[in-house]
Amino acid sequence: MPSIAADQTLDRDAARFGRNAEPFILLILHQGRSYGYEIRGRLEAFGFRRAAREPAVVYRLLHNLQEAGHIESEWDVTASGPARRYYRLTDDGRAQLRHGAEHLERHARRLEQFFEIYRLTDPSGEEG
Helix, strand or coil, X not given: CCCHHHHHHHHHHHHHHHHHHHHHHHHHHHCCCEEHHHHHHHHHHCCXXXXXXXXXXXHHHHHHHHHCCCEEEXXXXXXXXXXXXXXXXXXXXXXXXXXXXXXXXXXXXXXXXXXXXXXXXXXXXXXX
8 A cells, every 4th residue: 555655746746747737738739629539649750758658647637627627528429339428628628728827838948048058058067
């Protein structure tokens, strides 16, 4: 049985994954409705390896996004094979996507600045 500390670490890791992956899920759904397995694959293509390793984390995030009103879902039983739950972006989700994109843009600028400064120094920390 996992310890309380291990459970807390897993919860923090899941929360961090959610904060990082949320704008990417919203972007995927901005491009059109999609279902969980496809969303997981597209997240993995963005470099989110945890999406493939732990699908429950992605489905929990989708559930949280739906609870927050950012996405909505419906079952599609018209295709051959098992029914699929398709997700799509809501108007509130579009606003959240804009907010997430602005946040990522600010973060990208900070990273660019970091690497510009880093490149000016050698690995020992001496200015070059």
